[in-house]
Amino acid sequence: MNAKVDPIPKDMHSITxxxxxxxxxxxxxxxxxxxxxxxxxxxxxxxxxLMHAALKIGDSVLxxxxxxxxxxxxxxxxxxxxxxxxxxxxxxxxxxFKQAVDAGASVRMPxxxxxxxxxxxxxxxxxxxxxxxxxxxxxxxxxxxxxxMQQQAPSDCQ
Numbered sequence: 001m002n003a004k005v006d007p008i009p010k011d012m013h014s015i016t017x018x019x020x021x022x023x024x025x026x027x028x029x030x031x032x033x034x035x036x037x038x039x040x041x042x043x044x045x046x047x048x049x050l051m052h053a054a055l056k057i058g059d060s061v062l063x064x065x066x067x068x069x070x071x072x073x074x075x076x077x078x079x080x081x082x083x084x085x086x087x088x089x090x091x092x093x094x095x096x097f098k099q100a101v102d103a104g105a106s107v108r109m110p111x112x113x114x115x116x117x118x119x120x121x122x123x124x125x126x127x128x129x130x131x132x133x134x135x136x137x138x139x140x141x142x143x144x145x146x147x148x149m150q151q152q153a154p155s156d157c158q
Contacts, residue, residue: 011061017086018063020075021127024050027064030126031055034103035088035096037062057088076128085122085130093119093135100125100133115148116140 008014021027031037037055045051049066056062067075076082090096094111101107105123108130114120117138123131140148 011056013060016061016063018065019127019129020067020073021064021129022067022075022077023127024053024064024066027125027127028053028055030103031057031062034100034105034125035131036099058090062086079128082128082130085132087132087134089134089136091135093121093133096133097121097123100131105131113137115152116145 019027028037028039028042032039032055035057037057039053039055040061041052041054042050043052045066049068050064052063052065054061054063065073067073067078069078088096097111100123104126106126108122108124109120111119111121111133117140118134118136120132120134123133125131
């Protein structure tokens with residue numbers, strides 16, 4: 001077989017998040033409710049855990065698998081948190097935020113207009129992953145952002 005294979009598969013981007021979740025099958029159902037995810041593939045392992053799955057959220061793919069501590073695969077619950085936030089642009093931050101919270105996400109930051117020109121919020125999903133939800137509202141120069149940041153910053157940060 002000599003067919004040329006595209007080095008980046010169709011519908012994939014150069015960077016694709018691959019999450020480890022305690023309860024990946026439940027995470028798939030949560031992401032469907034919270035973020036309108038569409039499951040595109042699922043590969044169960046012989047021990048009942050999910051070895052690999054792929055979801056489409058908007059125009060992006062999200063991969064995920066169950067915890068596999070015996071191979072060093074630990075999710076945020078096992079690690080007692082996550083330093084990573086997945087940033088998701090949507091048409092309506094407030095509606096997407098409400099949908100995620102209604103599906104079971106916890107609030108990290110309610111929707112607010114931010115100095116960089118986005119309407120922005122943050123949630124944590126039930127599996128410990130942090131999500132930023134944003135709608136770009138206004139294009140701004142770096143100078144405009146700096147001035148707006150000074151106006152928006154609390155007085156103890158200036």
